[in-house]
Amino acid sequence: MSQQTVNGVPSRGKVLTLDNMNPNVKRVEYAVRGPIVQRAVQIEKELKEGVKKPFSEVIKANIGDAHAMGQKPITFLRQVLALCSYPELLEDNKFPEDAKKRAKRILQACGGHSIGAYSASQGIECVRQDVARYIEKRDGGISSNPDNIYLSTGASDAIVTMLKLLVCGEGRDRTGVMISIPQYPLYSAALADLGAVQVSYYLDEDKCWSLDVAELRRSLNAARQHCNPRVLCIINPGNPTGTSVVASVCEMKQFCHFLSPCVYQDNVYAEGCKFHSFKKVLFEMGPEYSSTVEMASFHSTSKCYMGECGFRGGYMEIINMDPEVKAQLTKLVSVRLCPPVPGQALLDLVVNPPQPDEPSYTTFMKERTVVLADLAEKARLTEQIFNKVPGITCNPVQGAMYTFPRITLSQKAIDKAKEEGQVPDMFYCMKLLEEEGICLVPGSGFGQREGTFHFRMTILPPTEKLKVVLHKISEFHLRFTQEFS
Amino acid sequence: MSQQTVNGVPSRGKVLTLDNMNPNVKRVEYAVRGPIVQRAVQIEKELKEGVKKPFSEVIKANIGDAHAMGQKPITFLRQVLALCSYPELLEDNKFPEDAKKRAKRILQACGGHSIGAYSASQGIECVRQDVARYIEKRDGGISSNPDNIYLSTGASDAIVTMLKLLVCGEGRDRTGVMISIPQYPLYSAALADLGAVQVSYYLDEDKCWSLDVAELRRSLNAARQHCNPRVLCIINPGNPTGTSVVASVCEMKQFCHFLSPCVYQDNVYAEGCKFHSFKKVLFEMGPEYSSTVEMASFHSTSKCYMGECGFRGGYMEIINMDPEVKAQLTKLVSVRLCPPVPGQALLDLVVNPPQPDEPSYTTFMKERTVVLADLAEKARLTEQIFNKVPGITCNPVQGAMYTFPRITLSQKAIDKAKEEGQVPDMFYCMKLLEEEGICLVPGSGFGQREGTFHFRMTILPPTEKLKVVLHKISEFHLRFTQEFS
Structure with a gap:
């Protein structure tokens, strides 16, 4: 990059380059906002520009961002x-x-x-x-x-x-x-x-x-x-x-x-x-x-x-x-x-939320309960639907707002990923993003036992949308498994 | 500290101590919120508790905190x-x-x-x-x-x-x-x-x-x-x-x-x-x-x-x-x-503030102008009043919201500070705080040429209060000079 011409003027070498910057910063990795999310943002732009895709919107299930997923703020x-x-x-x-x-x-x-x-x-x-x-x-x-x-x-x-x-x-x-x-x-x-x-x-x-x-x-x-x-x-x-x-x-x-x-x-x-x-x-x-x-x-x-x-x-x-x-x-x-x-x-x-004798209490508790009950229902749904899919196993979501299901990938899929220069679960998640417009984070971004593969997904999308997401992922998984069997 | 008894139980040595914590953090100094500000907060508490002082409030001119000094938010x-x-x-x-x-x-x-x-x-x-x-x-x-x-x-x-x-x-x-x-x-x-x-x-x-x-x-x-x-x-x-x-x-x-x-x-x-x-x-x-x-x-x-x-x-x-x-x-x-x-x-x-053809423009510009005109007037006042005091010299405040006047301290004052284990301008500012309730930052917290002494003060207090502050500092300076002459 250092030898470029900028505005017609030959550029001197940069003062700050990849070679002489803080080496600790280079070692930093942050999967939740990593390459797959950057690709998701790119796809969103392509959709806006009218590029044809097999889906009409990107669903970002990579991060626990409740309001972005449509959850309403508490009044x-x-x-x-x-x-x-x-x-x-x-x-x-x-x-x-x-x-x-x-x-x-x-x-x-x-x-x-x-x-x-x-x-x-x-x-x-x-x-x-x-x-x-x-x-x-x-x-x-x-x-x-x-x-x-x-x-x-x-x-x-x-x-x-x-x-x-x-x-x-x-x-x-x-x-x-x-x-x-x-x-x-x-x-x-x-x-x-x-x-x-x-x-x-x-x-x-x-x-x-x-x-x-x-x-x-x-x-x-x-x-x-x-x-x-x-x-x-x-x-x-x-x-x-x-x-x-x-x-x-x-x-x-x-x-x-x-x-x-x-x-x-x-x-x-x-x-x-x-x-x-x-x-x-x-x-x-x-x-x-x-x-x-x-x-x-x-x-x-x-x-x-x-x-x-x-x-x-x-x-x-x-x-x-x-x-x-x-x-x-x-x-x-x-x-x-x-x-x-x-x-x-x-x-x-x-x-220090509203107390039972205060005017906002009833509405506050109602709104709070709806959100938490919804999440509990979505946790249940997620476990149920994923565990029906051969090759996906999913622990109960007891707390938090994420699921981290294990996926079985064939040797053929693993080899194909290697060919593409990607770790296998990144290959899987990228393919899911390109084909279905769903953005998950590969398990490798969180760490997993050698030879096992996972993805992380938030359970935050509204129930109806979550169902669609879960079914799309399930179908994709079956398709993926068949393609690389 | 490690050998204390806590709740009647003899404490083991701490895992994290001054000796084994991050040494870089120990080297950090931050005068704007340093020891003098901690003492100011303490004095405020003492005032609240009814402790008699030669002043009724602490004026914190140590930090550029406009709203705390009474500046109104822009509507x-x-x-x-x-x-x-x-x-x-x-x-x-x-x-x-x-x-x-x-x-x-x-x-x-x-x-x-x-x-x-x-x-x-x-x-x-x-x-x-x-x-x-x-x-x-x-x-x-x-x-x-x-x-x-x-x-x-x-x-x-x-x-x-x-x-x-x-x-x-x-x-x-x-x-x-x-x-x-x-x-x-x-x-x-x-x-x-x-x-x-x-x-x-x-x-x-x-x-x-x-x-x-x-x-x-x-x-x-x-x-x-x-x-x-x-x-x-x-x-x-x-x-x-x-x-x-x-x-x-x-x-x-x-x-x-x-x-x-x-x-x-x-x-x-x-x-x-x-x-x-x-x-x-x-x-x-x-x-x-x-x-x-x-x-x-x-x-x-x-x-x-x-x-x-x-x-x-x-x-x-x-x-x-x-x-x-x-x-x-x-x-x-x-x-x-x-x-x-x-x-x-x-x-x-x-x-992207209100434009001339928008309904909020007039009020916005009026509020903005008042604040900036006030600051310009306060900058002028500060320079004028300080430069009348023998032993204080003060450059014009051309920009920002601070003044950094130079103060002349006698050898006797410098020796006294040494005796108290303080750098001379810290000694000066601490004394000012105790006697007048005005909190400034010693020049040593910002760096100054060897042998010169300064303090930093914001010009943010409301004009009438700023006048009081400037006069109090001026009187203190004369008193201090006399005491250590």
């Missing part, structure tokens, strides 16, 4: 946000009193009573108090300190910040971070960026993607040969696998710092399943654990019933962090000034 | 944001048609027509188009490509991203980044975090903080002894110095990648001064420059007449970037999914 949340944005509306009697009360309280806590002011870097104090109370209620009264709450720009931001704090050492002393396979690729991307060592442990697909302590131990011992594994990430409930993880992993407390994202805590559908926070499990094991295990857990406004991804709201709670390290964390987050204040306001509503 | 911006948040208001005839038109256009471009959907990682396409048109207009028709626009979470986010791309090498090959002293401490903080080498060049205080090419060359040659200086940051107009920089630095184009934040582009007050973008200057020098110089420039919604810091809106434009590197940049920003969508919407309004 109460948006009313308060409008009031905070344009406080003149506080005089408007179309808005319910509880929405006004929330908006006034948030504005009162903002500099100059405006969400256009910077907040404290750790987040608005009254929002952090509300978060702490919410966690206490969730965990049956186990105390939570607002000083240990850090608001963030979505959960990703806080996860990357915590990983950054934890990474040090060179060579065999380099920090290793244990992540489950399949994983959410934010982890592998952040670890590449930070130059940390990814230590994989496999979830047990045959046991509904459960976490196996023997496998954790194997992975840990293997890692010790080449790095210093001292961080353990446990996604609860899991993404992409949708499994509730409540594991007896605390034998690792002596050397591990735990990261526990639980952004799907309200997305637990399976009968008999209930969300248990890692913190609660820990505290119920007694003070030997509750006062020593170092942990950070994360939540966001992007998932659950609200699905407000665009606002980039989130928080993390830290537990048992060394006070000197905590001071470093506070300093580090101050460099980015503050998380987006509209996202902080939204988070406040999520942790 | 049009907030109307559109309310409409985007709660589209039911589109039916409300209290909102002007042009506000509705903008809101509809933004919503149309969002997934599911909701600002709660993720946007493309690079930002909403129609917003990027508007940004490109805005840049073209600003630069007298020089073309701008929406594909080269990346929306961001404030300007800080994009600056850190670009620095991250540029950092590589070890030892003497490590990337050096040239930044002006005084600097905005985001740069030093980000460079510490990335483990890059900070290369300082001094602005000329005697020439109104102008940039001196001989000094640039000196700094560059010195840096070459110990690192690979290949990035040059030029803040235009300057923060914290308020000087418009239009420099003939292009002799450096052979080896430097330019970063040019211009978040204060509408904040140019001095008579005869006008904002000239680095890009425009470059393009007017002919294709030898315009087609080769690699540059990234940055803007945000936080400053200028809007002062919407809390929304964390911003963009960067990249010029002449190697396409392979650009692909890496696009991949890198995708890991954080997308910048906050309300901030993207706000940015769209900033670059």
